[in-house]
Amino acid sequence: MLQEEVYVTQPKGFVKEGNETKVYKLKKALYGLKQAPRMWYSKIDGYLKKKGYMRSENEPTLYVKKEGKNDFIIICLYVDDIIYTSSSIFLVHEFKSQMMNEFEMSDMGLLHYFLGLEVYQIEDRIFISQRKYTSDLLNKFGMSNCKPAATPMNLNEKLQQQDGGEKADAKSFRSLVGGLIYLTHTRPDIAFSVGVISRFMQQLSKLHYGAAKKVMRYIAGTLEYGIWY
Amino acid sequence: MFGFTDSDWASSIDDRRSVSANVFTLGSGAITWSSKKQATLALSTSKAEYVAATSAACQAIWLRRVLTDLQQEQKVATEIFCDNKTTIYMTKNPMFYSKTKHIDIRDHFIRDLVTKEEISMEYCSIQK
Numbered sequence: 001m002l003q004e005e006v007y008v009t010q011p012k013g014f015v016k017e018g019n020e021t022k023v024y025k026l027k028k029a030l031y032g033l034k035q036a037p038r039m040w041y042s043k044i045d046g047y048l049k050k051k052g053y054m055r056s057e058n059e060p061t062l063y064v065k066k067e068g069k070n071d072f073i074i075i076c077l078y079v080d081d082i083i084y085t086s087s088s089i090f091l092v093h094e095f096k097s098q099m100m101n102e103f104e105m106s107d108m109g110l111l112h113y114f115l116g117l118e119v120y121q122i123e124d125r126i127f128i129s130q131r132k133y134t135s136d137l138l139n140k141f142g143m144s145n146c147k148p149a150a151t152p153m154n155l156n157e158k159l160q161q162q163d164g165g166e167k168a169d170a171k172s173f174r175s176l177v178g179g180l181i182y183l184t185h186t187r188p189d190i191a192f193s194v195g196v197i198s199r200f201m202q203q204l205s206k207l208h209y210g211a212a213k214k215v216m217r218y219i220a221g222t223l224e225y226g227i228w229y
Numbered sequence: 230m231f232g233f234t235d236s237d238w239a240s241s242i243d244d245r246r247s248v249s250a251n252v253f254t255l256g257s258g259a260i261t262w263s264s265k266k267q268a269t270l271a272l273s274t275s276k277a278e279y280v281a282a283t284s285a286a287c288q289a290i291w292l293r294r295v296l297t298d299l300q301q302e303q304k305v306a307t308e309i310f311c312d313n314k315t316t317i318y319m320t321k322n323p324m325f326y327s328k329t330k331h332i333d334i335r336d337h338f339i340r341d342l343v344t345k346e347e348i349s350m351e352y353c354s355i356q357k
Contacts, residue, residue, distance in 0.1 A: 058294040072300050161243045184262075188252060191264040192237075195248065199241070199266070229258040 002026055002035060037079070044077065047102060067091055083111055117186060118226075129226025130186045134219055137179045141172070141216065148221025149214055152193040157211065159196060165205030173204050176212050183219065186226050190215055230255045230296070232289050232309035233353070236267075236281040238274045247271045249281035251309075253292060261288060269333065276332065278316040282350065283339040285309050289348050306346045310353035317350045 006026040010016065014024075029039040048063050049055065053075060056062035063075040073086035073095055082099070086092045099105050111119050120127040138144045180194045193215050200208040219225075230253060237248040246269075252262040265284070271277035289307045296303055311317055319329060320343045342348045 056295065056298040058291060058298060062295070062298060064298055064300070066300070074299055158240075158242050188259055188262040191262055192248065192250065195264045195266065199243075227258050229256070 002029060002039070004035065006033065006035075040080070044080075044103075048075070048077075051098060065091070078115065080105075081114065083114060116182070126229040127226055128186055128229075129224065130183055131223055131226070134183060134223050137183065138216065138220055140179070141176060143213070143216050143220060146213075146217050146220050149217035150221070152190045152215045152218040153196070153211065154214070159200065159208060159211055161200065161203045163205050163207050165207040168204050168206045168209040170201070170204045173209055173212060174201055176216070177201070180212070180215060180219075187219070189222075189225070190219065193218075230260075230289075230292065230303060230307055232285050232307060232348075234278070234281045234285040234309055234311050236271075236274070236277040238271060238277040241266060245270060247277035247280070249277075249284050251281065251285035251288060253285075253288065255292075255296075261292065263288070269336075272331075275313055275315040275319065278311060278313040279319055279332065279339070280336050282309065282311055282316055282320065283336045286339045286342050286348050290342065293347065306349040308349050308351050310351050312353055312355050314352055317352055320350045 007023045008026060008030070009023055010020070016022070026033075029036040045055070051065075053063040053065045053073075056064060061077050063077065064072060065075075066072045067088065071086070071088040071091060073084060073088075073091040075082060075084040075095070082105075084092070084095060086095075096107060100107065110121060112121075113119065116130060116133045118129050118131060120129075135144065138146070177194070177198045180190065181198065184191045184194055193211075197208060197212045197215065232251060232253045234249070234251045236250065239245045240248050247267050248264060249267050250262075250264045252259050254260065263284075267277065267280050269280065271280055286309065289309060293303045293307060320339050323340050323344070339348075339350075343350060
């Protein structure tokens with residue numbers, strides 16, 4: 001239930017004849033309302049707690065429920081995306097039916113895509129990568145057909161704030177660095193070079209842009225990289 | 230679970246600060262990693278490694294807690310590998326030396342963790 005008083009104008013299709021000058025007072029949150037995300041979170045958090053799933057104190061997105069001596073189910077919540085795993089197939093079915101009864105949710109089956117991370121599960125191994133994200137990033141900066149580089153950075157390259165180089169486009173550089181930072185979620189190999197180029201958001205010169213392009217050329221040649229578990 | 234830590238001393242030529250890095254592996258794969266410029270200026274490579282080891286130790290503590298939540302409690306101290314023997318010695322010996330007395334309290338957090346046997350620092354040469 002909403003804590004605040006919120007009024008909305010009569011939306012199309014919900015106009016009361018004879019009362020066109022009046023407004024509606026909201027009882028529940030609507031999509032797009034400032035309070036909506038908070039309301040959703042308190043609803044799902046309350047529901048999971050009621051059903052015996054304990055929220056981890058160390059990682060707020062994790063909920064764990066123990067069953068009997070050895071069995072447990074782990075739930076990872078990201079707004080309305082939920083991934084879960086368990087030691088017992090019974091707990092999986094129980095959780096799935098609980099969620100589908102309580103909320104309008106659909107079962108997407110085995111996890112293969114989460115927050116831009118691609119997940120491949122085969123037998124006893126799992127592979128995560130951002131192949132599609134990487135190629136979209138290269139496309140966005142018109143580098144999908146660039147010449148791949150063997151390393152993300154030149155050996156002993158020393159970049160500095162004021163290098164006297166020509167000024168470069170700061171806006172697209174920031175977007176590029178932001179895109180690369182997200183890519184470090186599956187690519188520890190570029191973590192250092194991305195850390196270095198992200199220091200030059202102000203005082204940007206063509207030399208810094210060149211270093212960023214070098215990282216892009218490296219990932220262009222290593223699209224398939226990811227991590228095996 | 231194992232951790233690895235390293236640093237790149239005074240690599241930023243604008244302010245001569247160093248970079249801390251760490252990776253943690255669980256079973257077969259890397260689970261968390263980080264590469265971050267340090268917030269303080271390290272006077273020596275050992276100090277840079279010490280700061281890097283402390284941030285790795287903080288990460289280790291969090292990982293141990295999350296693993297406990299996931300029913301995978303770590304019963305033994307988490308080993309963190311480092312290629313600087315001086316740094317390892319500094320974490321194990323809570324003595325006060327003139328060369329280490331300028332180090333900030335927050336960076337000495339690692340000593341406490343080593344004493345409590347939550348983590349243990351091990352040597353790992355760069356050849357391996």
